Amino acid sequence: MSTEVGNGTAPEGAEVRKLDRVVIRFAGDSGDGMQLTGDRFTSEAAAFGNDLATLPNFPAEIRAPQGTLPGVSSFQLHFADYDILTPGDRPDVLVAMNPAALKANIGDLPKGGTLIVNTDEFSKRNLTKVGYASDPLEDDSLEAFQVHKVAMATLTIGALESTGLGKKDAERAKNMFALGLLSWMYHRPTEGTERFLREKFAKKAAIAEANILAFRAGWNYGETTESFATTYEVAPANLNTGTYRQITGNTALAYGIVAAGQRSGLPVVLGTYPITPASDILHELSRHKQFGITTLQAEDEIAGIGAALGASYGGALGVTSTSGPGIALKSETIGLAVMTELPLVVIDVQRGGPSTGLPTKTEQADLLQAMFGRNGESPVPVVAPQSPADCFDAALDAVRIALTYRTPVLLLSDGAIANGSEPWLIPDVDALPDLSVTFATEPNAPDGSGEFWPYLRDPKTLARPWAVPGTPGLQHRIGGLEKADGTGNISYDPANHDHMVRLRQSKVDGIEVPDVTVDDPSGAARVLAVGWGSTYGPIGAAARRVRKMGMHVAHAHLRHLNPFPANLGEVLSRYDKVIVPEMNLGQLALLLRARYLVDAISYTKVQGLPFKAEELQNVLADIIKGVEA
Amino acid sequence: MSTEVGNGTAPEGAEVRKLDRVVIRFAGDSGDGMQLTGDRFTSEAAAFGNDLATLPNFPAEIRAPQGTLPGVSSFQLHFADYDILTPGDRPDVLVAMNPAALKANIGDLPKGGTLIVNTDEFSKRNLTKVGYASDPLEDDSLEAFQVHKVAMATLTIGALESTGLGKKDAERAKNMFALGLLSWMYHRPTEGTERFLREKFAKKAAIAEANILAFRAGWNYGETTESFATTYEVAPANLNTGTYRQITGNTALAYGIVAAGQRSGLPVVLGTYPITPASDILHELSRHKQFGITTLQAEDEIAGIGAALGASYGGALGVTSTSGPGIALKSETIGLAVMTELPLVVIDVQRGGPSTGLPTKTEQADLLQAMFGRNGESPVPVVAPQSPADCFDAALDAVRIALTYRTPVLLLSDGAIANGSEPWLIPDVDALPDLSVTFATEPNAPDGSGEFWPYLRDPKTLARPWAVPGTPGLQHRIGGLEKADGTGNISYDPANHDHMVRLRQSKVDGIEVPDVTVDDPSGAARVLAVGWGSTYGPIGAAARRVRKMGMHVAHAHLRHLNPFPANLGEVLSRYDKVIVPEMNLGQLALLLRARYLVDAISYTKVQGLPFKAEELQNVLADIIKGVEA
Amino acid sequence: MTAIDLGLPGLGGLDGVPTTDEPQKAKDYKSDQEVRWCPGCGDYVVLNAVQSFLPSLGLKRENIVFVSGIGCSSRFPYYMNTYGMHSIHGRAPAIATGLAVARPDLSVWVVTGDGDALSIGGNHLIHTLRRNVNLKILLFNNRIYGLTKGQYSPTSEEGKVTKSTPLGSLDHPFNPVSLALGAEASFVGRAIDSDRKGLTEVLRQAAEHRGSALVEIYQNCPIFNDGAFDVLKDADEAQRRIINLTHGRPITFGRDDEYAVVRDGFGLAVAKTSEVDGSDVVVHDATDHNLAFALSRLSTQDLTHTITGVFRNVQRSTYDDAARAQVEQAKQAQTADLAALLRGKDTWTVAG
Amino acid sequence: MTAIDLGLPGLGGLDGVPTTDEPQKAKDYKSDQEVRWCPGCGDYVVLNAVQSFLPSLGLKRENIVFVSGIGCSSRFPYYMNTYGMHSIHGRAPAIATGLAVARPDLSVWVVTGDGDALSIGGNHLIHTLRRNVNLKILLFNNRIYGLTKGQYSPTSEEGKVTKSTPLGSLDHPFNPVSLALGAEASFVGRAIDSDRKGLTEVLRQAAEHRGSALVEIYQNCPIFNDGAFDVLKDADEAQRRIINLTHGRPITFGRDDEYAVVRDGFGLAVAKTSEVDGSDVVVHDATDHNLAFALSRLSTQDLTHTITGVFRNVQRSTYDDAARAQVEQAKQAQTADLAALLRGKDTWTVAG
Numbered sequence A, B: 001m002s003t004e005v006g007n008g009t010a011p012e013g014a015e016v017r018k019l020d021r022v023v024i025r026f027a028g029d030s031g032d033g034m035q036l037t038g039d040r041f042t043s044e045a046a047a048f049g050n051d052l053a054t055l056p057n058f059p060a061e062i063r064a065p066q067g068t069l070p071g072v073s074s075f076q077l078h079f080a081d082y083d084i085l086t087p088g089d090r091p092d093v094l095v096a097m098n099p100a101a102l103k104a105n106i107g108d109l110p111k112g113g114t115l116i117v118n119t120d121e122f123s124k125r126n127l128t129k130v131g132y133a134s135d136p137l138e139d140d141s142l143e144a145f146q147v148h149k150v151a152m153a154t155l156t157i158g159a160l161e162s163t164g165l166g167k168k169d170a171e172r173a174k175n176m177f178a179l180g181l182l183s184w185m186y187h188r189p190t191e192g193t194e195r196f197l198r199e200k201f202a203k204k205a206a207i208a209e210a211n212i213l214a215f216r217a218g219w220n221y222g223e224t225t226e227s228f229a230t231t232y233e234v235a236p237a238n239l240n241t242g243t244y245r246q247i248t249g250n251t252a253l254a255y256g257i258v259a260a261g262q263r264s265g266l267p268v269v270l271g272t273y274p275i276t277p278a279s280d281i282l283h284e285l286s287r288h289k290q291f292g293i294t295t296l297q298a299e300d301e302i303a304g305i306g307a308a309l310g311a312s313y314g315g316a317l318g319v320t321s322t323s324g325p326g327i328a329l330k331s332e333t334i335g336l337a338v339m340t341e342l343p344l345v346v347i348d349v350q351r352g353g354p355s356t357g358l359p360t361k362t363e364q365a366d367l368l369q370a371m372f373g374r375n376g377e378s379p380v381p382v383v384a385p386q387s388p389a390d391c392f393d394a395a396l397d398a399v400r401i402a403l404t405y406r407t408p409v410l411l412l413s414d415g416a417i418a419n420g421s422e423p424w425l426i427p428d429v430d431a432l433p434d435l436s437v438t439f440a441t442e443p444n445a446p447d448g449s450g451e452f453w454p455y456l457r458d459p460k461t462l463a464r465p466w467a468v469p470g471t472p473g474l475q476h477r478i479g480g481l482e483k484a485d486g487t488g489n490i491s492y493d494p495a496n497h498d499h500m501v502r503l504r505q506s507k508v509d510g511i512e513v514p515d516v517t518v519d520d521p522s523g524a525a526r527v528l529a530v531g532w533g534s535t536y537g538p539i540g541a542a543a544r545r546v547r548k549m550g551m552h553v554a555h556a557h558l559r560h561l562n563p564f565p566a567n568l569g570e571v572l573s574r575y576d577k578v579i580v581p582e583m584n585l586g587q588l589a590l591l592l593r594a595r596y597l598v599d600a601i602s603y604t605k606v607q608g609l610p611f612k613a614e615e616l617q618n619v620l621a622d623i624i625k626g627v628e629a
Numbered sequence C, D: 001m002t003a004i005d006l007g008l009p010g011l012g013g014l015d016g017v018p019t020t021d022e023p024q025k026a027k028d029y030k031s032d033q034e035v036r037w038c039p040g041c042g043d044y045v046v047l048n049a050v051q052s053f054l055p056s057l058g059l060k061r062e063n064i065v066f067v068s069g070i071g072c073s074s075r076f077p078y079y080m081n082t083y084g085m086h087s088i089h090g091r092a093p094a095i096a097t098g099l100a101v102a103r104p105d106l107s108v109w110v111v112t113g114d115g116d117a118l119s120i121g122g123n124h125l126i127h128t129l130r131r132n133v134n135l136k137i138l139l140f141n142n143r144i145y146g147l148t149k150g151q152y153s154p155t156s157e158e159g160k161v162t163k164s165t166p167l168g169s170l171d172h173p174f175n176p177v178s179l180a181l182g183a184e185a186s187f188v189g190r191a192i193d194s195d196r197k198g199l200t201e202v203l204r205q206a207a208e209h210r211g212s213a214l215v216e217i218y219q220n221c222p223i224f225n226d227g228a229f230d231v232l233k234d235a236d237e238a239q240r241r242i243i244n245l246t247h248g249r250p251i252t253f254g255r256d257d258e259y260a261v262v263r264d265g266f267g268l269a270v271a272k273t274s275e276v277d278g279s280d281v282v283v284h285d286a287t288d289h290n291l292a293f294a295l296s297r298l299s300t301q302d303l304t305h306t307i308t309g310v311f312r313n314v315q316r317s318t319y320d321d322a323a324r325a326q327v328e329q330a331k332q333a334q335t336a337d338l339a340a341l342l343r344g345k346d347t348w349t350v351a352g
């Protein structure tokens, strides 16, 4: 089904103020259902036609004890009447369901910001649990904010008395109360949520009703009590016309693989091993077997990629998914794929490192591992999505390269992209690229001997033929030892080895990738910001802010890290200064400096969190001033 | 025991010609004992006081059928009356024990070169086996060379008749016949070899006698027959005074580890898994347990490094050894060592890649894997020996860094260094560096709480304390998750993560390494050749040749690839052109360009073989001409 | 067979580990770290059981080390006031092997999960067992991947519906006890998280055993696999299902020993004690490899019968003792003369 | 337990693999590559046996694939005129699993060594066996690392002196058959390189078995472990030592069935046939897991008794059949509508 935009009726009474953008953060205990609450508000905003971006923030993998700081879970969303690029730096509105949530998040709320607190949880015990000496709701520590104290639990339980639901169960619905209240404040359409709740709890009608009642109670609470003087309106954004949906990076990536399977006509075999934050790709793909997708949860990462490579040898589209530590384990097998020149897609959803690091946090520090993390000269193309929805296209592109050039391809997503979500203009299936491949069926020996040479190459792509077992007359053996070009026989010949090393490199260097486009509206910029991956949003937003300040800046974002776009060198040379913001210690910067001898400056942050637009705005502004001075 | 130099008596009759250097290559079937023959001649030359360098060349791992090309084994040695740097580009004398050996090696013999052939193997069958249509000894295909046809087998069997040894056994001694003949030609002392043979076959007196007889028969054959008109003298080199021995890279490396154990006072635990060409390090160390060395052949590379790391945690010196594919597998655990900041030495004897590649050939293409082959920002110091004997010092240096800075260290040897050998001026044991360490014994919390903080740092080295289990009161937990600086507790704090990422990097950046020295005798060079690892010999030899041509060139060779010596940037900036010869596609060049923005030119060869001095001579000469033009 | 002679038969699992006379309490083994498992997680009870059990060994706390892999259970070392390493996924046995070989004066414990030990870490586990390294391995088997939020594991039943297997899993699960016995394990035991007494008894025997001791612990994960072992926790059901082993004793169980284990071909079956001749009741012999295997097969995935206690407990040379003995032998045989080593046999001198 | 229902019981190991009527000869299976093992290597005889055996299956050659790891034995695929992959050390079972799952029309064989399969590759092996992927695994056991020139392996006897263990190895070896049985293997057999007939028979049964079939082949390495199995090749010794199994037949061996296998507690022993009652002679039942295990223990490292033939052969759902069935079921249940998938449940439209 699809909802038409609109019908966010303005509530009576309260004064209405118009805003172009709002950032709301829901924060509570892992058990409080903040992710669901955020998701729902997101759908409402989407249905209403705002542009938006979200940033979920889970606690570390293990559930911490209730009410503790490590147990805090939050969901931030940014919605606006124009197209936005980030989930927002800081919340305008913070909803805190308990003391822990307040303590963990209040620091991010700017002075004057709106704070909505569920007072019911502010017991002495809960306060001391998180080290509040005195109750912040009573002392003056919050006076810088517009504080709304709401006994959400009590009010919810009250609203549900009729249902005869037990106190505990009733109290569980308080997140819907909060959602109702916020929906009222921002004139959100409500039927979507009500429908959602009915579907979600289809089997438990009572629970469904309870949640809907709580939701309405929240709405009515805003409507009827005086405590909220103003409500806000954020008009729909005028996005490109078409049908949209909300999508996370991992889902978009999984859909990209499904689509690639359909467009190539190949069965897909995912060989993988669970790891945060990549597991959802496995979860998603395992639900779509009707598309000819086999998902194999192997005993470890090495077996996962091994199975994928074996499937590729058999003529399937082999895919493996993991995060940084898993890539380390797969590196030997990636090398085998390089040597055997078989198509393979290796997905790395990057997380905080080194070692186990910060499994639930984001980072982009696996670029050099992707480039160089194998023994010998072992070149592999590297592709990176720049936002959640972009994962779909990036996946298709990675598959295109793998199939066309018969090579493993590294697809570098990251934790922020994987779990973040944004509206996605649903593509027309028939307009998706044709990825069909042709298998070798005939002997090809140039000497006319009627033999099959598995390492004879397509002069244009330098790809070798893909001859799958079962093809009569093409029996051949491949493996990890150096191969003679052409015949593919084992060769210890020094000249052949040198030739093959360079040939594998040229094959990757010769991969067709589109030129990088530069965003420089005024054309007057002397400073260029270059990025890759999930920094797209913050860099883009920062550039806009800088331009609002009346300065000029150019932004180029790389989808292809290997090979680089052909025009990249020329682009870099056009600017007085090149700055490379990265969530690592300067890995792309290193590659650019080495390749183009351009004095690219790194701006790095490795906090497991995305850049803030404001932070980058200041960095860019300073550099621009420096150049123009 | 030790032999005094000299008593290479000049044989009568034949004319004697003086030479400054000679390159001899012994080539035969794997079964012909060419490696032994070469080793012996090497010892004779060493004992005589020449400087020398050797290059063994084994067939691929599996023994090929007798008399076939893949079965050919050869040993080249270069000896001279001055200090030499390489095993020589091409042989002056080729000894070919069968048609396969002739076919495989004749291409390397320059016109006019001396060829000594064992005619007995030149049967129709053996000739066709390797694709000789006609017998090269009969047709004119060898007329460009000084050919000596000797029925070595027949002559040996004849000489051994008295011993009553069976024909087959007798014939086996023909390699000693060849050795005797060459020893005569080059006035080599003989008693060393005779003693060696007696010791080697101590338990088989008959065999010992047979070999000695064959050896003498060879000598006498030269002495008595007219066929050898000239003999040659290569005077002793005047090397630094002291006691020398012949040593291979793998042995020197193993000895370096033994010495490091002794000088640090720590037990050594080698956790490893066999792999060519690193296995000999395990073999060697397993023979010296009396030095408190435990060698553990694990189930795989991951278990090997795991055991080594566990031992380090327990207060031992943990070491692991492997080749490129093994490093790929170990990379996740290296990351754990980076995070836990424990001392660990990781030895990579590089071989031809990617994947299984060319296991018995040399290459230096694991540099970037060593630098970047891990998830996240995972900095690791990298040390590389430049010659077989230098492996001893490099190992000590790697251990110094690992112990002082509490970090895993990558030691990058390669196949040429590992199996090559050269004279080694035996160091004075008491002059070796003191590597003693102090374990933490007391609580150290700055807040005086009496707690132990495992991540409190030495302000100078930034190393954390090494508190080994069994130390009362210092119980603590470490692991792969991000740690709070100081307390070492798990920390998800964004600022702490950023801080720790940079701290781990600064720790490695701050490692004390000596300045790189530049070899530029005239001081007038405008071109600098920079190398690392086993290219030291060829680059150095090429530089000498270039200077002989009256041109100027500087040579800098890096022992430390990470961190770079502090003066490297300044050194590079001093020259008009920087050229980096590497047996890869330009990995060091990439690091230099990125770090110093110097337009370093790569000259690369990836043939699984060392550079030839002549080849580099031409490359350097061309560049110098270009600059001076 | 030198290797075997090198072993020091008769040694106990803790010989060589310094002891203390200071009385210890469970709380002495609690670290200052806040325990972070989900409410109701079986890991809590096991943690408490271990912390209460350790004092009885009278060891110096600083000579105890817990090494774990990655998983919920692998958080264990953080909560122990001993030395510890929370390593990487599946590699704890390898790391602990190096530590045990280097340090005879430590009591080394490995804490691992069904995924950590049997999926990614399977190879290290079976090699540790065959080498018989003196490690105590606690395998927390909740038949699920907890930390990664609920995928099936190598001990999940066939057809299990999880996040990664919405249509049901296809793998035939491992029987961890059978696997260990096939891998030459010298000690294999099993206990249930909720059975403090039984668990403690198995831990005691494991600690006393010199060599690798694998202890499988059925552990409930209330979040992702709740109730996996409920049938064993229901008082009545337990009577019918749980068969506890004691070496040298006839294998009977249930109220008033209602049931007995008897032979059935080369395997075992359960009979009513009243209906079989006493001489037909199998007497447990923890040194009988074949009996142990048969018992492991009787103890099926579906928990119809679940055997607890010690399946197998035999003495054989341990890898770490033997490795140290070899070093000692070498030291006896040769002096560690570095200068002589470096000189080797064949030197020459260049005079000035 | 859907997974089990998904299995297609009754299917043979080769069902689904296209056959040909063209008669085949051994030489049709020889590739153009020169065989490069050392003179006298046991690998030659096994290669010949396999090349002579395959024609009897009447399969299309192009539908046969040999996947190997690294090792001397792993050179095998190069010499077969079929499809093949010489992969990396220890990973062949994983790679072959992906291939088998993707391609029901292939007969997939894995060739591996004692180091490749049991050392670095141990985990993939045991998981492949428990999953029961339809692969035939030929394990060339020469009890040594050949390719790396002679280090001890997980099947070398304790105390073995090799390049890496000059003072003797310390590891207690695996019994590969016990290990496989502990890992839920549905088919385990053993043969001796020199026994062409016995090897061929085991290969035949393995090929017919649907699921993972592990065939251990004792293989002599004349260079680094010469004579490891000589006692089995001496005619007289062989009579006393080799016990060949046939399902359903009493287990007797030696000249004129001089010896018989009888029960001994929960295990087995060898007796003089003349001295035991015929009814006491154990009858082989390849479906009895416990008997198979007892037989594996009777077959000791020192070769006092060496059991050949098929220890275990049972039918159970194979992973690859089940995986394909799940995809088929899904296809039946839902149409593969990509547009619908991309749209999902919750969309909105921005009108122009």
Ligand SMILES: Cc1ncc(C[n+]2csc(CCOP(=O)(O)OP(=O)(O)O)c2C)c(N)n1
Residues within 6 Å of the ligand: A273, A274, A275, A276, A301, A325, A326, A329, A356, C070, C071, C072, C073, C074, C089, C112, C113, C114, C115, C116, C117, C140, C142, C144, C145, C146, C147, C148, C153
């Ligand atoms: C190399 C690597 N692969 C995968 C993961 C993700 N991971 C962490 S724990 C785990 C499995 C946990 O299951 P189990 O071992 O049973 O422990 P439990 O959480 O159930 O106690 C996985 C797949 C990882 N941390 N590292």
Ligand SMILES: Cc1ncc(C[n+]2csc(CCOP(=O)(O)OP(=O)(O)O)c2C)c(N)n1
Residues within 6 Å of the ligand: B273, B274, B275, B276, B301, B325, B326, B329, B356, D070, D071, D072, D073, D074, D089, D112, D113, D114, D115, D116, D117, D140, D142, D144, D145, D146, D147, D148, D153
């Ligand atoms: C990752 C990796 N580790 C180690 C090696 C070196 N290696 C190759 S084969 C082998 C063991 C060979 O023994 P086995 O599997 O028994 O085969 P065999 O040669 O005896 O037939 C080893 C250690 C390798 N090639 N790759």
Ligand code: SF4
Residues within 6 Å of the ligand: A062, A063, C036, C037, C038, C040, C041, C042, C043, C072, C073, C142, C146, C147, C220, C221, C222, C223, C224
């Ligand atoms: S997820 Fe399960 S195993 Fe992990 S802590 Fe929670 S309850 Fe325990």
Ligand code: SF4
Residues within 6 Å of the ligand: B062, B063, D036, D037, D038, D040, D041, D042, D043, D072, D073, D142, D146, D147, D220, D221, D222, D223, D224
């Ligand atoms: S080393 Fe041994 S196993 Fe390898 S080819 Fe030679 S004889 Fe065969």
Ligand SMILES: [Mg+2]
Residues within 6 Å of the ligand: C071, C113, C114, C115, C140, C141, C142, C143, C144, C145, C146, C153
């Ligand atoms: Mg688990």
Ligand SMILES: [Mg+2]
Residues within 6 Å of the ligand: D071, D113, D114, D115, D140, D141, D142, D143, D144, D145, D146, D153
């Ligand atoms: Mg072997």
